[in-house]
Amino acid sequence: MEHERKIAVEAMKQDPKNANKPEAILEKIAEGKMRKFFEENTLLSTIVGLQQPFTNAFDLHHNCF
Numbered sequence: 001m002e003h004e005r006k007i008a009v010e011a012m013k014q015d016p017k018n019a020n021k022p023e024a025i026l027e028k029i030a031e032g033k034m035r036k037f038f039e040e041n042t043l044l045s046t047i048v049g050l051q052q053p054f055t056n057a058f059d060l061h062h063n064c065f
Helices: 002-016 023-041 045-049 058-065
Strands: none
Touching: 002 023
16 A cells, blocks of 8 residues: 555656645645545445444555554
């Protein structure tokens, strides 16, 4: 997951509309994009939500690893 986040941040740095944004902002944007991806493309949030207090797959990954 960390590797994908770094790739996303580097890709955003190449985009002219994001070039002047601080690194911390780019990281938050990347995290949001990854969160959205997991929410839209996995069923873990539905399955896990019934059994454990995790709200989505992104939280599951961060709490388990």
